[in-house]
Amino acid sequence: MKKPILNIGLIGTGFMGKAHALGFAAAPRVFDLTHDLVLHTVADVFEGAALAAARAYGFAHHTTDWRAMVADPAIDVISITAPNALHKEMSLAAIAAGKHVYCEKPLAPLAADALEMAVAAEAAEVKTQVGFNYLCNPMLGLARQMIEAGELGELRGIRVIHAEDYMNDPATPYSFRHDKAGGGALADIGSHALATAEFLCGPITRVLGDCVTMVPERPSPTGPRRVEVDDVGRAFLRFASGATGSVEGNWISTGRKMQHDFEVYGTKGALAFSQEHFNVLTYFSTQDPKGRQGFRRIEAGPDHAPYGLFCVAAGHQLGFNDLKAIEVAGFVNAIGGKGPEPFNFRQGLRIQGLVEAIQTSSTQEAWIGV
Numbered sequence: 001m002k003k004p005i006l007n008i009g010l011i012g013t014g015f016m017g018k019a020h021a022l023g024f025a026a027a028p029r030v031f032d033l034t035h036d037l038v039l040h041t042v043a044d045v046f047e048g049a050a051l052a053a054a055r056a057y058g059f060a061h062h063t064t065d066w067r068a069m070v071a072d073p074a075i076d077v078i079s080i081t082a083p084n085a086l087h088k089e090m091s092l093a094a095i096a097a098g099k100h101v102y103c104e105k106p107l108a109p110l111a112a113d114a115l116e117m118a119v120a121a122e123a124a125e126v127k128t129q130v131g132f133n134y135l136c137n138p139m140l141g142l143a144r145q146m147i148e149a150g151e152l153g154e155l156r157g158i159r160v161i162h163a164e165d166y167m168n169d170p171a172t173p174y175s176f177r178h179d180k181a182g183g184g185a186l187a188d189i190g191s192h193a194l195a196t197a198e199f200l201c202g203p204i205t206r207v208l209g210d211c212v213t214m215v216p217e218r219p220s221p222t223g224p225r226r227v228e229v230d231d232v233g234r235a236f237l238r239f240a241s242g243a244t245g246s247v248e249g250n251w252i253s254t255g256r257k258m259q260h261d262f263e264v265y266g267t268k269g270a271l272a273f274s275q276e277h278f279n280v281l282t283y284f285s286t287q288d289p290k291g292r293q294g295f296r297r298i299e300a301g302p303d304h305a306p307y308g309l310f311c312v313a314a315g316h317q318l319g320f321n322d323l324k325a326i327e328v329a330g331f332v333n334a335i336g337g338k339g340p341e342p343f344n345f346r347q348g349l350r351i352q353g354l355v356e357a358i359q360t361s362s363t364q365e366a367w368i369g370v
């Protein structure tokens with residue numbers, strides 16, 4: 001039987017624009033979705049980039065006018081991969097036009113903006129998705145299942161870090177990531193670490209933050225520009241469960257390319273994970289015999305859904321773009337009424353609130369309730 005169609009409009013053709021386009025192309029081929037997906041239109045400020053993306057990924061149309069695309073009644077879903085400061089305006093326009101919206105993180109420059117976006121989406125009854133793709137990893141799903149099943153005993157703590165080094169060189173130019181409107185290492189990548197912390201350990205109730213700018217000036221086309229956002233954002237965390245923890249977002253961590261890592265431990269066991277080897281979860285159990293204890297490797301495989309839909313053999317590994325396909329699948333099925341939204345604007349707002357609480361705590365040099 002023919003499935004209904006969702007026409008996709010994508011804004012932005014950079015790093016994430018490509019990841020979204022590949023996710024939309026792969027998801028219907030891997031998953032049994034409620035809809036077929038049509039790559040309808042791609043928008044970019046640069047005509048050449050929009051045209052190249054349309055040709056490369058198979059969009060039927062391209063444009064330099066995202067507003068016209070959002071207003072097009074043929075389009076059902078708007079995917080936003082433009083710079084952070086534009087997320088609010090683009091999302092609100094798409095929601096007002098009745099579109100479902102898939103927006104990259106951080107959802108908005110400020111929690112107040114994110115709240116406006118979540119409220120608008122809920123009032124319009126459109127489905128939303130925020131790009132916290134690391135939560136789509138089957139091994140994070142396994143970690144959460146093991147915690148919920150009590151395999152770690154009583155949860156005591158978590159250390160979570162998202163560190164990369166793409167801003168390590170002071171000659172790296174000023175970009176939208178340095179914009180006070182939604183920029184900084186904590187908002188850019190610490191937000192992923194916060195999402196993982198709550199995914200595994202439940203709600204955070206208090207934070208003590210320390211956000212530091214280490215590269216105070218960066219080159220720009222108009223000359224050196226002062227940087228006001230953090231290069232490193234850290235916080236101590238307290239969870240509603242009584243567990244304690246720490247989080248770090250760091251984009252000057254020399255040598256680190258994708259250290260989205262955590263260690264979570266309880267009275268009976270612990271889990272350790274690194275995104276640099278993200279098809280492996282390591283597990284320590286106090287129940288193992290003395291003299292044989294140690295962290296054991298669990299390789300991702302068909303026992304860890306939805307890995308088996310991509311590959312029938314364990315240990316052959318998923319890649320980053322597969323996480324985007326999983327994210328797209330959850331979002332599309334939510335639009336079709338098959339399951340809840342995996343990570344909607346309300347949840348994106350929650351992460352933005354945590355980022356802001358850590359920034360405020362750092363300024364005030366005091367614990368802040370969330």
Ligand SMILES: NC(=O)c1ccc[n+]([C@@H]2O[C@H](COP(=O)([O-])OP(=O)(O)OC[C@H]3O[C@@H](n4cnc5c(N)ncnc54)[C@H](O)[C@@H]3O)[C@@H](O)[C@H]2O)c1
Pocket residue numbers: 011012013014015016017043044045046049066081082083084086104105106131132133188
């Ligand atoms: N989920 C993740 O793992 C992840 C990873 C990287 C980036 N991101 C997020 O994705 C977003 C984009 O980041 P990126 O690395 O792809 O940036 P990028 O610079 O590679 O791409 C941004 C694109 O937006 C386009 N653009 C800018 N202004 C526009 C406008 N007014 N209309 C249409 N297009 C416009 C640019 O021309 C470019 O093609 C950011 O919000 C970032 O935080 C998420």
